[in-house]
Amino acid sequence: MDLQAYQQSPSLNGSLVMACSIADGSISVERAAPLTDLGLFSHSPRALRMRLQEKHALSRSMRACSQVPLKNGELGISYNHSTGSASFTGTMKCGSPLCYQCYYTKRLEAADKASKALSVLKSRGEGQCFFVTLTTPTIKAEEQIEGLNKSWDAVNKAVRRLCRRWEVKTGYVLGLDFTVIPGRIYGFHKHLHLVLVVNKALLPAQEFQLKETVFRVWFSTMKRLTGSEPKPEAQKFETVEDFSAASSVYSLKAKEDCSKLPLEILSLWHKTGKGLSWRAFTTLAGSDDQYVGQYRRILAVLAGRQLVRVSRFINELAEEFVPAEEKNEEEKEVVSRIRFSETFFKALNKLRLKAYFLDLVEGFYKENKASEQFQKLLELAAISLLTHREFMTDDWIECLRDSFQVE
Numbered sequence: 269m270d271l272q273a274y275q276q277s278p279s280l281n282g283s284l285v286m287a288c289s290i291a292d293g294s295i296s297v298e299r300a301a302p303l304t305d306l307g308l309f310s311h312s313p314r315a316l317r318m319r320l321q322e323k324h325a326l327s328r329s330m331r332a333c334s335q336v337p338l339k340n341g342e343l344g345i346s347y348n349h350s351t352g353s354a355s356f357t358g359t360m361k362c363g364s365p366l367c368y369q370c371y372y373t374k375r376l377e378a379a380d381k382a383s384k385a386l387s388v389l390k391s392r393g394e395g396q397c398f399f400v401t402l403t404t405p406t407i408k409a410e411e412q413i414e415g416l417n418k419s420w421d422a423v424n425k426a427v428r429r430l431c432r433r434w435e436v437k438t439g440y441v442l443g444l445d446f447t448v449i450p451g452r453i454y455g456f457h458k459h460l461h462l463v464l465v466v467n468k469a470l471l472p473a474q475e476f477q478l479k480e481t482v483f484r485v486w487f488s489t490m491k492r493l494t495g496s497e498p499k500p501e502a503q504k505f506e507t508v509e510d511f512s513a514a515s516s517v518y519s520l521k522a523k524e525d526c527s528k529l530p531l532e533i534l535s536l537w538h539k540t541g542k543g544l545s546w547r548a549f550t551t552l553a554g555s556d557d558q559y560v561g562q563y564r565r566i567l568a569v570l571a572g573r574q575l576v577r578v579s580r581f582i583n584e585l586a587e588e589f590v591p592a593e594e595k596n597e598e599e600k601e602v603v604s605r606i607r608f609s610e611t612f613f614k615a616l617n618k619l620r621l622k623a624y625f626l627d628l629v630e631g632f633y634k635e636n637k638a639s640e641q642f643q644k645l646l647e648l649a650a651i652s653l654l655t656h657r658e659f660m661t662d663d664w665i666e667c668l669r670d671s672f673q674v675e
Contacts, residue, residue, distance in 0.1 A: 313529060315623035316554030317368040317547065324560050326567045333362040334369055335617055337610050344607040344649075345625060347633050351376065354629040356622065357605070359613075365575035366567060368550065375443070378576045382441040382463055385585035389467065396469050398478075400462040401504040402486050405496035412458045413569055416444070419489040420460060426485045427464070427478065434474060437467040439581025444573070447543025448566065450552060450559055456566060457543055459502075465582065479505040530555040604633065606645070612652035615664035621672065644671065
């Protein structure tokens with residue numbers, strides 16, 4: 269049967285493509301039982317975050333992230349087996365650290381640089397590493413941002429001045445994190461996670477002086493700028509013996525569990541009373557419009573802010589990193605890719621199937637078992653490459669709508 273006949277055939281409505289083949293410009297379709305539960309299309313955590321961003325993000329680039337094909341880009345979905353995440357390739361990315369997808373990239377880039385820099389120091393048998401957490405008082409979000417940025421600048425200058433006196437080089441990888449209390453005006457609490465590195469082992473007295481300097485300058489500057497002091501018990505300064513553990517904090521943030529549904533998130537929040545992570549909050553806001561205003565306000569407050577920073581010294585060390593000549597097959601980063609045509613991508617984009625397809629790919633590889641829906645995606649994607657000149661976006665919209673029962 270040809271594509272037009274396939275689209276118009278009433279006998280195919282509400283069923284699932286099991287196998288597709290193409291020959292002489294015609295599609296052969298084998299159908300299976302219908303999918304009855306398509307909540308994944310609009311109610312999966314990823315779909316909720318994606319819809320929220322595409323509809324309510326303040327910047328045009330965030331609203332259009334992963335929606336516009338790059339010229340000469342290789343369109344498809346890639347699955348990274350080392351991170352366990354799927355993403356679209358060959359599309360324009362916004363690069364925002366608050367984006368549902370680009371969040372991964374920023375965190376993992378910082379983790380990679382920290383890991384390489386610390387590996388260089390370890391190979392030299394020198395250096396020391398500290399993990400620092402610095403929090404802000406409970407004040408207005410705008411005041412938190414100004415106080416945090418200026419207080420960190422003051423701390424950084426004081427630390428560099430101190431280390432120059434000791435003839436020690438210092439650098440850092442900084443992650444600006446925050447938690448959100450849904451519905452509260454002041455329900456936005458920011459804090460810094462910092463991996464602080466020196467290129468020489470410090471004496472115990474020097475370690476104590478470094479810690480004292482960080483806290484003294486942080487507290488005094490925050491008090492001067494905001495009129496309030498952070499809670500002393502919320503601040504941390506720890507010596508890290510295992511260098512690999514220091515860099516993993518950023519990759520762990522990027523691998524945060526994002527599978528919880530809105531009701532689970534609300535239940536956990538009511539039970540613990542703790543603020544929600546950004547991803548948990550955006551999942552909630554994607555399901556309930558009462559939180560959209562708070563979402564947009566946070567975007568406005570953080571617009572143009574760097575949530576992850578890597579110092580010059582860390583970048584210099586990372587550039588010196590020389591990878592091992594060979595890795596075992598099990599240690600190699602493996603990426604699986606599914607390619608498809610531009611018209612196929614535009615169709616799945618218009619039908620809002622992007623989140624569902626990413627969930628399909630991740631589900632298949634993580635569970636390591638065959639999936640009818642995943643197999644269908646593979647077959648239709650392959651057909652799209654063979655028919656990219658014949659089948660237009662509207663053709664694929666009808667095909668995907670019927671195949672996946674999309675209204």
